[in-house]
Amino acid sequence: MSQKQTLSFQAEVAQLLHLVTHSLYSNKEIFLRELISNASDACDKLRFEALNDAGLYEDAPSLEVRVSFDRQARTLTIADNGIGLSQQEAIDNLGTIAKSGTREFMGRLSGDQKADSQLIGQFGVGFYSGFIVADKISVESRRAGLPAEQGVRWVSGGAGDFEVEAITRPERGTSVTLHLRDDAQDYLSSWKLKSIVNKYSDHVSLPILMRKEEWKEGEEGQPGEHVVSDEWETVNQATALWARPKKDITTEQYQEFYKALSHDFEPPLAWTHNRVEGSTEYTQLLFVPGRAPFDLWNRDKAAGVKLYVKRIFIMDDAEALLPSYLRFVKGVIDSADLPLNVSRELLQESRDVKAIREGNTRRVLSMLEDLAKAERDEAAAEEDKGKYAKFYAEFGAVLKEGLGEDFGNRERLAKLLRFASTASDSASVSLADYKARMKEGQQAIYYVTADTQAAAANSPQLEIFRKKGLEVLFMTDRVDEWALGHVEDFDGTPLQSVAKGQVDLGSLQDEAEKKAAEEAAESFKPVLARLKEALKDKAQDVRVTTRLVDSPACLVVSEGGMSLQLARLLKQAGQKAPETKPVLEVNASHPLVMKLDGSPGFDDLAHILFDQALLAEGGMPQDPAGYVKRVSALLAQGGL
Numbered sequence: 001m002s003q004k005q006t007l008s009f010q011a012e013v014a015q016l017l018h019l020v021t022h023s024l025y026s027n028k029e030i031f032l033r034e035l036i037s038n039a040s041d042a043c044d045k046l047r048f049e050a051l052n053d054a055g056l057y058e059d060a061p062s063l064e065v066r067v068s069f070d071r072q073a074r075t076l077t078i079a080d081n082g083i084g085l086s087q088q089e090a091i092d093n094l095g096t097i098a099k100s101g102t103r104e105f106m107g108r109l110s111g112d113q114k115a116d117s118q119l120i121g122q123f124g125v126g127f128y129s130g131f132i133v134a135d136k137i138s139v140e141s142r143r144a145g146l147p148a149e150q151g152v153r154w155v156s157g158g159a160g161d162f163e164v165e166a167i168t169r170p171e172r173g174t175s176v177t178l179h180l181r182d183d184a185q186d187y188l189s190s191w192k193l194k195s196i197v198n199k200y201s202d203h204v205s206l207p208i209l210m211r212k213e214e215w216k217e218g219e220e221g222q223p224g225e226h227v228v229s230d231e232w233e234t235v236n237q238a239t240a241l242w243a244r245p246k247k248d249i250t251t252e253q254y255q256e257f258y259k260a261l262s263h264d265f266e267p268p269l270a271w272t273h274n275r276v277e278g279s280t281e282y283t284q285l286l287f288v289p290g291r292a293p294f295d296l297w298n299r300d301k302a303a304g305v306k307l308y309v310k311r312i313f314i315m316d317d318a319e320a321l322l323p324s325y326l327r328f329v330k331g332v333i334d335s336a337d338l339p340l341n342v343s344r345e346l347l348q349e350s351r352d353v354k355a356i357r358e359g360n361t362r363r364v365l366s367m368l369e370d371l372a373k374a375e376r377d378e379a380a381a382e383e384d385k386g387k388y389a390k391f392y393a394e395f396g397a398v399l400k401e402g403l404g405e406d407f408g409n410r411e412r413l414a415k416l417l418r419f420a421s422t423a424s425d426s427a428s429v430s431l432a433d434y435k436a437r438m439k440e441g442q443q444a445i446y447y448v449t450a451d452t453q454a455a456a457a458n459s460p461q462l463e464i465f466r467k468k469g470l471e472v473l474f475m476t477d478r479v480d481e482w483a484l485g486h487v488e489d490f491d492g493t494p495l496q497s498v499a500k501g502q503v504d505l506g507s508l509q510d511e512a513e514k515k516a517a518e519e520a521a522e523s524f525k526p527v528l529a530r531l532k533e534a535l536k537d538k539a540q541d542v543r544v545t546t547r548l549v550d551s552p553a554c555l556v557v558s559e560g561g562m563s564l565q566l567a568r569l570l571k572q573a574g575q576k577a578p579e580t581k582p583v584l585e586v587n588a589s590h591p592l593v594m595k596l597d598g599s600p601g602f603d604d605l606a607h608i609l610f611d612q613a614l615l616a617e618g619g620m621p622q623d624p625a626g627y628v629k630r631v632s633a634l635l636a637q638g639g640l
């Protein structure tokens with residue numbers, strides 16, 4: 001690259017920039033945290049690459065970040081001597097966003113500034129946050145190991161495009177110069193900058209240097225002033241936060257560390273910080289965020305835990321350190337035992353890593369157990385009370401994946417589950433609560449799966465349970481059926497779907513009822529045979545049921561079969577679902593069903609019954625127009 005080139009930002013970057021400049025002004029000062037965090041990452045990367053090639057340090061082995069400003073030029077510069085950017089890297093990394101799912105995320109922005117600024121916090125703005133305070137940013141950089149002539153200057157006004165050109169830059173690393181907007185001139189102050197560094201970046205393990213400012217007395221009656229000297233001083237603690245003793249770290253410091261680590265704008269819900277000793281030694285600092293990131297459901301999303309070995313950053317997406325169902329956890333692991341040149345392959349196999357992963361899992365689960373306990377504990381601090389509910393609303397569905405993935409912790413996980421039910425509108429019922437409320441003689445924990453809570457609550461399959469006063473849990477998360485399929489029982493009591501198999505309420509059904517049902521079934525036999533014949537393409541079987549009270553019919557699947565709802569979800573997701581036909585159960589004492597016998601429109605009525613049962617549980621008739629035709633004809637006959 002010899003000449004200056006003007007290039008356009010990727011569309012998503014342009015959108016992000018627009019948002020940054022229009023929505024984030026109430027939280028201006030975070031730009032410094034983001035830029036210092038990038039500088040610190042760049043130094044981490046250099047240190048890591050230099051493990052194999054010490055020449056990369058050139059003649060500047062001590063890594064640092066310098067923050068300086070120029071009052072005349074109204075600029076603020078954040079410079080590091082980290083890994084730097086090549087020309088191509090500057091174009092790629094500062095002109096596009098590599099995170100997958102970005103486009104979908106941008107599509108969710110509404111144009112409402114307040115709502116969008118909340119969302120953007122989940123996304124993380126990083127480098128582009130500079131445009132909150134700057135109307136022009138100039139980046140000069142040279143990648144470690146490249147010759148001085150292969151430096152790069154990148155300049156942009158934060159609108160649609162940026163310029164890049166080759167420069168000669170003897171110093172390795174990157175300097176980011178912000179041309180401050182008129183309303184951001186107050187950052188041209190040592191005192192202000194120091195206080196921000198103190199608040200947001202004190203934990204950064206590198207020294208952050210600023211020029212010393214001295215008080216100079218005014219001459220002969222003139223007022224004195226602060227003068228910036230040539231001498232640099234370190235303005236942060238410059239020791240990694242996790243390496244400090246717990247007792248020396250304040251709540252606010254933990255929170256700020258989390259924000260810098262995760263790019264989240266909100267504080268975490270909880271954290272755990274431990275030095276683990278034993279067969280393998282490591283420090284763990286793990287956070288549970290207060291809200292889900294935008295790409296929580298992205299399966300190839302990078303894990304949120306950074307791995308360090310003896311303070312040297314190794315990788316930031318070490319999946320081996322936590323199971324995938326805890327992928328919302330953010331944090332740092334610093335091992336004293338792993339080799340510095342640890343590779344991904346080695347990570348998968350290392351016994352030390354397995355021990356760390358198990359230790360992390362246990363810690364996160366006990367953190368969650370503590371939150372769950374505080375929720376019910378009268379004596380718990382007020383601010384801790386809503387935390388578990390908040391956690392569960394954001395991450396409960398992810399946690400449930402653990403039931404299928406982590407056999408060893410299944411019981412602990414089952415205790416952490418919460419559901420809405422026929423007895424509770426909010427998702428607050430634990431399996432233990434349910435058991436404590438079970439009726440005498442009740443032999444199972446009953447649940448119904450549905451797309452929404454309203455659909456679950458109105459499900460016809462529930463009718464007999466309501467009548468008998470039996471609680472039924474609502475499972476409305478997509479993962480529920482799959483996940484709960486791995487939980488046969490809770491504390492010795494089996495879980496039973498109300499839409500699978502025959503209802504057997506055991507001793508809860510009195511003899512008279514059972515007898516009446518048997519008699520009804522007997523006298524209904526000829527009608528059943530005709531129904532089976534009429535519906536042979538749709539229903540596997542047709543039988544009389546006692547589970548219905550007000551509804552004429554419902555659909556159930558066989559014991560152990562896949563629910564109709566799950567089969568639909570799989571189909572929607574483009575996956576194969578077994579083509580099993582459901583069983584139609586009819587309520588022999590319902591007026592509509594009683595009309596069947598002797599009706600001239602028997603076949604039409606049979607199809608209407610089936611299709612309505614399908615609609616009632618959220619499905620769609622195979623032939624919706626045919627259904628409408630039949631119902632219309634019936635209504636017309638009724639002479640409305």
Ligand code: ADP
Pocket residue numbers: 038039042080082083084085093094124125126127128174
């Ligand atoms: P993120 O840090 O989340 O990847 P950013 O938008 O903050 O996103 O930065 C984009 C990329 O630009 C970084 O991933 C990194 O490759 C590069 N980058 C940013 N700042 C620096 C820096 N000071 N030194 C080297 N590379 C940098």
